[in-house]
Amino acid sequence: MTYDQYEIESFREVCHNVLDNNPSGVIVAPVFRAETLLFVNALAGKGIPYVYIDSKIEEDEGYMAYFGMPMFQSGYLCADILMNGSQAERLYVVRIERDKTGQSDPTAARRAGFMKYMAENYPQTEIINIFIDPKDKGSRHSRLDETLGQDKGRKLIVMFNSRIHLVAAYLKERGAEGCRVVGFDFLDRNVAALKEDLVQLLIAQHSDRQAASAVLSLTDKFVLGKDVVKKDNFTQMDILNKINCDYYM
Numbered sequence: 724m725t726y727d728q729y730e731i732e733s734f735r736e737v738c739h740n741v742l743d744n745n746p747s748g749v750i751v752a753p754v755f756r757a758e759t760l761l762f763v764n765a766l767a768g769k770g771i772p773y774v775y776i777d778s779k780i781e782e783d784e785g786y787m788a789y790f791g792m793p794m795f796q797s798g799y800l801c802a803d804i805l806m807n808g809s810q811a812e813r814l815y816v817v818r819i820e821r822d823k824t825g826q827s828d829p830t831a832a833r834r835a836g837f838m839k840y841m842a843e844n845y846p847q848t849e850i851i852n853i854f855i856d857p858k859d860k861g862s863r864h865s866r867l868d869e870t871l872g873q874d875k876g877r878k879l880i881v882m883f884n885s886r887i888h889l890v891a892a893y894l895k896e897r898g899a900e901g902c903r904v905v906g907f908d909f910l911d912r913n914v915a916a917l918k919e920d921l922v923q924l925l926i927a928q929h930s931d932r933q934a935a936s937a938v939l940s941l942t943d944k945f946v947l948g949k950d951v952v953k954k955d956n957f958t959q960m961d962i963l964n965k966i967n968c969d970y971y972m
Contacts, residue, residue, distance in 0.1 A: 728754050729819075729857070738762040745769070748787075748941040750934070752777040754829045772944065774937040777930060778829055788940050788951045790933040790958065797907075797926060797960050798836025798883065804924055804962065805881050805905045806845060813849040814879035815871060817890050820854040830883035833907075837883070857886055867893050878902045887925070891916030909963070909971060918965050925963045927971065933958060 724741060727733040734755050741749060742765055749766055751773060753759040759780055766773050772787040779789045805814065816834070841848060853870050855863040867890070871878060880890055880902055887906025891913075894902060906913055909927040916922040936956065943949040963971055 731755055731758060734758055738765075742766070742769070746771060747945055749773040750776060750937045750941070752829075753780050756780060756829075756831070772941065774940055776933045776937050777928075778832070781832060786954075787944070788937070788954055788956060790936045790940075790956045792928050792960055793957045794830075794832035795836035795839075798830075798833035798838075799840045800836075800960055801833070801881060801883070801905055801907075801926055802837045802840035802844075804926075805879055805903065806841075806848075807903070811845070811848050811879050812876070813851055813874070814881065815851050815853055817853045817855060817867075817880060817882045817887075819884060819886060820856050833883045837881070855889065857889060863889065864893055864896070868897075871899070872897065880904045882906050884908075885910055885913065887922055888912035888916050891919070891921035894921050895919070909968075914963075914968050917963065917968050920965060923964065925968070927961045927963050928958050929961075 724737045726737040735758060738758065738761075741762075749771060751759065751763070753775065760783060763773055763780070763783060763785060767785045773785075775786050775789040775791065777791045778794050779786065779791065816837075838850070841850060851870060853866060855866050857863070871880070871893075878899070878901065881904070882890060885906075885908035887904065888910065890904060890906075893899075894904070904922045905924045905926070906916075906922055907926050908930075909925065913922065913925055917925055940951050943951075961971065
């Protein structure tokens with residue numbers, strides 16, 4: 724059951740539909756933290772087991788299993804490979820301007836890990852947040868012009884979600900050079916940007932394997948009566964560049 728990840732009402736409607744269908748189990752990739760907590764609490768109240776994939780709600784303890792990256796550590800790793808041992812006066816964190824209520828923040832734990840690494844190792848580096856609209860190219864490029872476009876030095880840029888290709892498209896259109904760009908997830912458009920050297924590194928995860936493992940965990944429970952061996956099943960954090968990305972899948 725799909726929903727618009729930028730519209731909280733769309734997510735609420737899907738949650739209500741799921742609960743009305745009274746499923747045996749649910750797999751969820753959380754986006755809206757508060758609404759997801761309401762949803763999983765309702766599932767728990769009905770005795771419906773649920774599994775998180777991709778990320779999880781840290782304060783929730785009622786899930787059956789989680790299959791995905793260790794989110795905090797992935798942000799910590801991201802900061803390390805972005806900085807690459809070099810000093811920088813500033814860096815740019817490009818963030819998606821999501822729902823108007825501000826409840827959608829699926830990469831909060833990853834951002835916290837990134838910030839911890841920076842505080843420990845590069846406390847003098849200024850961290851500038853840029854919020855962009857993923858659906859409006861004109862607005863997005865204007866916002867990036869106001870920040871990245873005014874910086875004539877070497878630019879360090881990161882996004883914590885899977886939309887680094889939006890930044891890559893801007894850099895290509897503006898002919899920007901001398902940037903070090905790190906993003907997440909093995910999407911076709913991200914890989915294309917990697918091959919063009921618009922993005923230097925991607926931190927990837929096999930989301931297909933996460934989903935398969937989640938389905939199997941529920942199948943084992945319902946068909947075989949087997950409980951999951953581990954509640955938190957952390958997947959590897961794979962670092963891809965333009966040389967090795969063709970061999971990932």
